[in-house]
Amino acid sequence: MPPFLPLQGIKGVGPKRAAILAEAGIRSIADLYDCFPRRYLDRTTIKKISALRDGETVTVVGSVTGTRLEGSGGRGGSRFKAQVSDGSGVLELTWFRGVHYFSKAIHAGDLVAAHGRVTFFGRTPGMQHPDFDKLGGDGEASDDGARDDELYKTGAIIPIYPTTEAMKQAALNSAALRRIVHRAFRDQPLRITEYLSREIVESYDLMPIGEAYRQLHFPDSAEQLDRARYRMKWSELFFAQLFFALRRAGERRNIASARFERSGAMTAGLHERLPFTMTGAQKQAVREIYHDLKSGHQMNRLLQGDVGSGKTLVAQFAMTLAVDNGLQAAFMAPTEILAFQHYAGLRHTLEPLGIRVALITGRQKKKQREDQLARLEQGEIDIAVGTHAIIEAGVQFHRLGLVIIDEQHRFGVLQRKALQEKSENPHVLLMTATPIPRTLTMGIYGDLDVSVIAEMPAGRKPIQTRLCRDEQKPELYKLLRKQIAEGRQAYIVYPLVEESEKMDLKAATESYEQLRLEVFPELRLGLIHGQLPAAEKEAVMAEFRGGGIDLLVGTTVIEVGVDVPNATIMVIEHAERFGISQLHQLRGRVGRGEHASSCFLVYTKLAGDAKERLQALASTGDGFRLSEIDLQIRGAGNLLGREQSGAASGLKIADLLTDGEIMRSARAAAFELIRRDEALSLAENARIRDYYENYFRKRISLADVG
Structure with a gap:
C-alpha cells in the first residue's frame, strides 16, 4: 500500500475526522490497516455477570437498565453510573472522568459491551472507567449491511478498535471505525508484499501477511483469527529479536576484550x-x-x-x-x-x-x-x-x-x-x-x-508474611518486645512517595519519636533515612549490625543489600503504598540468619490492586512468581521505548507477558538467521532487511539507548 494514500478518499472521513485520526497516529490508509482491533466480541468469550469474580478483567455484554448522575461537580466531584443487565445479574459501571460525555452518550435500552476490571462492593459487581462500546447504538449499518448489534446476535466476531476521547467526541467510536476500515478494504484493496522469506513462512507455518491483515480486521472464524494474530505477533517479535541479534553480532565482530587465560x-x-x-x-x-x-x-x-x-x-x-x-x-x-x-x-x-x-x-x-x-x-x-x-x-x-x-x-x-x-x-x-x-x-x-x-542456599528458612490491620499494632508490638527480649533485632519501615516525600519523612520522623518515647522506651531505637549525612547513615547501620540498636526505624533506604543476620522481624507501615518488588526487597532484609523470621504488612485500607499485591506477598516468597503477578497487575511497560511501567509495551499486538512461546520461536528464528547471514546480504533475505531498516528499526530506535 502506498504509505501516504490519504484517508479523506474514504467515505465518512472529512477534514475534521481526518485531523482527529491523525492525532491518534492514523494519517493514511496504511496506518488504518495497522490500527489493529484491541479485542474482539466473540459470543464464546463473553462472561456472564452472575459468574464474575473480584479482580478479574473481562468483557460483559448487556442492556443498560438505568443511569444516574451523582454529585455536583464541586469539591467532591461528580460521577456517572450505568446499570447493565445480561439476564443473569446486574453490573454497575462508574465514570469519574468524562462524566459529561458518558451521561449524554449512554441511555437506558442501549446494548453495550464493557471491558474492564471487576470490583465487588458488597454483593454487587462493578467496573470503574471500563472500555465501553455501544453495539449498533447509532442505527447506522456498515457497508456490508449489518449493524454491530445484529452481528453480535448472529454470533459473528466483531472487532473492537481503540478510540481516544477526541475520536468519541467526533462520533468516531469503534463501530464507526469498523465501517471506515471496511470501506478502505473495499475501495483500496490491501496490496502488501510478503516481507519474510519463503523459507521462514513455510518453516514456521505462518499465515501469508495479506490474509493475516484481512482476518485480523474481518475474521471468518475464531480459528482463522487465532492464526492471523499468531502471524502478526510472531512477525513483530521476530523483528524485535532481529534487532538484538544484529546488535549482538556487531559487538562480537567489532569488540574484542581481554581473554582471561587462567584460573589461578x-x-x-x-x-x-x-x-x-x-x-x-x-x-x-x-x-x-x-x-x-x-x-x-x-x-x-x-x-x-x-x-x-x-x-x-x-x-x-x-x-x-x-x-x-x-x-x-x-x-x-x-x-x-x-x-x-x-x-x-x-x-x-x-x-x-x-x-x-x-x-x-x-x-x-x-x-x-x-x-x-x-x-x-x-x-x-x-x-x-x-x-x-x-x-x-x-x-x-x-x-x-x-x-x-x-x-x-x-x-x-x-x-x-x-x-x-x-x-x-x-x-x-x-x-x-x-x-x-x-x-x-x-x-x-x-x-x-x-x-x-533460581534456588536459595541450603538451610535458608522461609519468611512468614502476614497482613496486619492498623488497629492490630498493639498485639504486633507485644510480639516485637518478645523477640527483642530473646536477643533478636527488628526493622520498622515507612514509605517515602516522591510526590509527598517531605510530608512522609516528617511522619516517619515523628513516628520514630513516638515509638522511642511512648511505645518502646525500654528499647534502643535508631533512625535512618536518605536525608541523613552518609557518615551518620553508616554509623547507624554499623551500630545496628553490631547489636547496639534493637529496633531500626527507617525509610526504604534499607531496601537493598542491608544484611544483618540477627534481625528477624520486618514491619512495613502503610504497606498498601508500596509496589510488590519493593515489598519483596524489604522483606528480604530478614531471614538471613539461623532464626525463624517474620514480615508484617501493616495497612489502613485494603482494596483493588493493593489488596492483590499484599495477598500475593503473603502467599509466596518466590520472587519470580511475584514478578509475574506484578506484571499482570501493572503491565509490562514500554520496554523497548521510554515508559517503564503501565499497559503500553512498545509493541502493537504482541504481549511480552503472555506470548512467551511465540517469543521463543521468533527469537530462535532471528538468531539463527543472523548466524547464517550476519549482514542480511543474501538475496533471499533482502525483503527482511528492507522491512527492518525502513520500518521496524524506527519503532524501536530508543532501545539503542537502553
Missing part, C-alpha cells in the same frame, strides 16, 4: 575458603561467566537472582578471576550504605587471598580520596568498590578488565556507559535482585546473556 591460585583459594557448599544454580552461573571471560569476546551478561540467592558470591568469583589474570575490577553499587557493605564483605573474603580492595565514594576526605585514586591508577588496588563517584572524570584505572554493576536498574544508561568507558571494552556483568520472568527478560535484555540463580 586466588580463585582456588576462594573455593577453599568457602564455609558452605554453593548451590547448583550458583555453580552454573560461575561456569557461564568463566566461559564468557575466557572467550576473547566482551562479556555482556545479566545475573538475575532472588533476594538472598547468593549473587554476590558469584560476582566475587568473577572478580577473583580478573585479578588472577592481572586485571582490575570495578564494583558499582547504588547507595553508599550498600557500597560500604560490599566493600566490607569483599575485604573480609578476598584480602586474606592477597587481593587489594578499596572504597571510593563522594564523601571521602580529600587526602584519603587522592591516595586511593593514585593507588588505583598505579595498579596497587585490584578491586574498586564505590557509588557513582567511581565514574567521575578523575578516576583512572591501571588495567580495568571487569565492570560489575549491582542493582543495575537503579543506574541510568549514561552512568553505566561512563563506567564501561574507564577501559577499552571491559567485560560487563549486570546484577539485579529484582526477578524478571524469562520471557520478559528476552524482550528487555535480548542482546545480553542471562544467568539465573
Whole structure:
C-alpha cells in the first residue's frame, strides 16, 4: 500500500475526522490497516455477570437498565453510573472522568459491551472507567449491511478498535471505525508484499501477511483469527529479536576484550575458603561467566537472582578471576550504605587471598580520596568498590578488565556507559535482585546473556508474611518486645512517595519519636533515612549490625543489600503504598540468619490492586512468581521505548507477558538467521532487511539507548 494514500478518499472521513485520526497516529490508509482491533466480541468469550469474580478483567455484554448522575461537580466531584443487565445479574459501571460525555452518550435500552476490571462492593459487581462500546447504538449499518448489534446476535466476531476521547467526541467510536476500515478494504484493496522469506513462512507455518491483515480486521472464524494474530505477533517479535541479534553480532565482530587465560591460585583459594557448599544454580552461573571471560569476546551478561540467592558470591568469583589474570575490577553499587557493605564483605573474603580492595565514594576526605585514586591508577588496588563517584572524570584505572554493576536498574544508561568507558571494552556483568520472568527478560535484555540463580542456599528458612490491620499494632508490638527480649533485632519501615516525600519523612520522623518515647522506651531505637549525612547513615547501620540498636526505624533506604543476620522481624507501615518488588526487597532484609523470621504488612485500607499485591506477598516468597503477578497487575511497560511501567509495551499486538512461546520461536528464528547471514546480504533475505531498516528499526530506535 502506498504509505501516504490519504484517508479523506474514504467515505465518512472529512477534514475534521481526518485531523482527529491523525492525532491518534492514523494519517493514511496504511496506518488504518495497522490500527489493529484491541479485542474482539466473540459470543464464546463473553462472561456472564452472575459468574464474575473480584479482580478479574473481562468483557460483559448487556442492556443498560438505568443511569444516574451523582454529585455536583464541586469539591467532591461528580460521577456517572450505568446499570447493565445480561439476564443473569446486574453490573454497575462508574465514570469519574468524562462524566459529561458518558451521561449524554449512554441511555437506558442501549446494548453495550464493557471491558474492564471487576470490583465487588458488597454483593454487587462493578467496573470503574471500563472500555465501553455501544453495539449498533447509532442505527447506522456498515457497508456490508449489518449493524454491530445484529452481528453480535448472529454470533459473528466483531472487532473492537481503540478510540481516544477526541475520536468519541467526533462520533468516531469503534463501530464507526469498523465501517471506515471496511470501506478502505473495499475501495483500496490491501496490496502488501510478503516481507519474510519463503523459507521462514513455510518453516514456521505462518499465515501469508495479506490474509493475516484481512482476518485480523474481518475474521471468518475464531480459528482463522487465532492464526492471523499468531502471524502478526510472531512477525513483530521476530523483528524485535532481529534487532538484538544484529546488535549482538556487531559487538562480537567489532569488540574484542581481554581473554582471561587462567584460573589461578586466588580463585582456588576462594573455593577453599568457602564455609558452605554453593548451590547448583550458583555453580552454573560461575561456569557461564568463566566461559564468557575466557572467550576473547566482551562479556555482556545479566545475573538475575532472588533476594538472598547468593549473587554476590558469584560476582566475587568473577572478580577473583580478573585479578588472577592481572586485571582490575570495578564494583558499582547504588547507595553508599550498600557500597560500604560490599566493600566490607569483599575485604573480609578476598584480602586474606592477597587481593587489594578499596572504597571510593563522594564523601571521602580529600587526602584519603587522592591516595586511593593514585593507588588505583598505579595498579596497587585490584578491586574498586564505590557509588557513582567511581565514574567521575578523575578516576583512572591501571588495567580495568571487569565492570560489575549491582542493582543495575537503579543506574541510568549514561552512568553505566561512563563506567564501561574507564577501559577499552571491559567485560560487563549486570546484577539485579529484582526477578524478571524469562520471557520478559528476552524482550528487555535480548542482546545480553542471562544467568539465573533460581534456588536459595541450603538451610535458608522461609519468611512468614502476614497482613496486619492498623488497629492490630498493639498485639504486633507485644510480639516485637518478645523477640527483642530473646536477643533478636527488628526493622520498622515507612514509605517515602516522591510526590509527598517531605510530608512522609516528617511522619516517619515523628513516628520514630513516638515509638522511642511512648511505645518502646525500654528499647534502643535508631533512625535512618536518605536525608541523613552518609557518615551518620553508616554509623547507624554499623551500630545496628553490631547489636547496639534493637529496633531500626527507617525509610526504604534499607531496601537493598542491608544484611544483618540477627534481625528477624520486618514491619512495613502503610504497606498498601508500596509496589510488590519493593515489598519483596524489604522483606528480604530478614531471614538471613539461623532464626525463624517474620514480615508484617501493616495497612489502613485494603482494596483493588493493593489488596492483590499484599495477598500475593503473603502467599509466596518466590520472587519470580511475584514478578509475574506484578506484571499482570501493572503491565509490562514500554520496554523497548521510554515508559517503564503501565499497559503500553512498545509493541502493537504482541504481549511480552503472555506470548512467551511465540517469543521463543521468533527469537530462535532471528538468531539463527543472523548466524547464517550476519549482514542480511543474501538475496533471499533482502525483503527482511528492507522491512527492518525502513520500518521496524524506527519503532524501536530508543532501545539503542537502553
